[in-house]
Amino acid sequence: MEDEVRVRIDGDADLVSARAEARAMAERLGFPRPDPTLIATAISEIARNIVVHVGCGEIVLTPFKEDDRCGLVVIAHDDGPGIRNVEAALRDAYTGRSGLGLGLPGARRLMDEFDVTSDADNGTTVTMKKWRRRDELEFRREQRGRGDE
Amino acid sequence: MSVAILRQGDYLIASIQSDLSDSEVMDFRQELTELVGKHRARGIVIDVAALDVIDSFVARSLRSIVLSAKLRGAETVIVGIQPDVAIAMVHFRLNLQPLRVALDLDEARALLDSSTRGDVGDGG
Numbered sequence: 001m002e003d004e005v006r007v008r009i010d011g012d013a014d015l016v017s018a019r020a021e022a023r024a025m026a027e028r029l030g031f032p033r034p035d036p037t038l039i040a041t042a043i044s045e046i047a048r049n050i051v052v053h054v055g056c057g058e059i060v061l062t063p064f065k066e067d068d069r070c071g072l073v074v075i076a077h078d079d080g081p082g083i084r085n086v087e088a089a090l091r092d093a094y095t096g097r098s099g100l101g102l103g104l105p106g107a108r109r110l111m112d113e114f115d116v117t118s119d120a121d122n123g124t125t126v127t128m129k130k131w132r133r134r135d136e137l138e139f140r141r142e143q144r145g146r147g148d149e
Numbered sequence: 150m151s152v153a154i155l156r157q158g159d160y161l162i163a164s165i166q167s168d169l170s171d172s173e174v175m176d177f178r179q180e181l182t183e184l185v186g187k188h189r190a191r192g193i194v195i196d197v198a199a200l201d202v203i204d205s206f207v208a209r210s211l212r213s214i215v216l217s218a219k220l221r222g223a224e225t226v227i228v229g230i231q232p233d234v235a236i237a238m239v240h241f242r243l244n245l246q247p248l249r250v251a252l253d254l255d256e257a258r259a260l261l262d263s264s265t266r267g268d269v270g271d272g273g
Binding site: 034 | 205206
């Protein structure tokens with residue numbers, strides 16, 4: 001299992017590397033198309049929120065594996081002032097003070113699981129997951145591999 | 150330069166060469182809007198095939214480029230949206246109105262020819 005990848009977000013140029021790292025990891029993990037693009041788009045949106053609303057933060061990409069499925073967890077964290085009303089920010093019609101919306105509803109639709117925790121003391125953490133179904137063949141191959149060891 | 154802008158007759162062909170940062174997108178909009186006046190362009194084709202991701206910022210910027218160019222007298226057609234990017238945009242529910250899109254450069258030029266013909270008066 002490969003290790004996590006950390007992407008430091010300090011400015012808009014870092015979005016380019018966040019998108020590239022996300023796509024590369026999704027492809028290495030065997031996500032079928034168009035999933036790498038969906039994941040990269042969601043990460044781009046979340047990373048931009050950090051740049052626009054806080055200035056700096058970090059995105060951590062971690063692969064995970066369970067019996068019949070595996071996937072990718074994305075954790076984006078910043079130490080900013082927090083989102084005043086997370087429930088509202090997750091609604092489609094919401095627009096923050098910039099008037100442009102946070103893109104959270106869109107990012108949520110691109111991923112399988114999506115969670116936001118935010119308060120003034122701890123900043124904002126967005127956790128997103130994308131599952132990849134593992135087919136029977138891959139599962140058996142791995143079991144056989146284990147038996148041989 | 151991450152966007153190559155070529156002039157072909159009355160048209161400007163802008164080919165995005167790689168993924169762009171937000172500030173590069175803004176620079177591109179500025180340059181293109183200025184070039185429309187400089188070359189008296191009637192039409193613009195923007196090739197976005199090199200973009201792996203079109204998120205809400207890029208979509209908004211494309212709309213704003215199209216509207217700014219229109220105010221300067223040029224019509225714009227977007228070409229080369231990748232299949233995966235198109236699917237992501239639908240999931241995201243990005244609204245691309247009033248963007249006009251075409252599959253490739255030839256189709257884009259044909260679209261521009263038919264929409265600008267009346268204005269230039271040469272009848273093709």
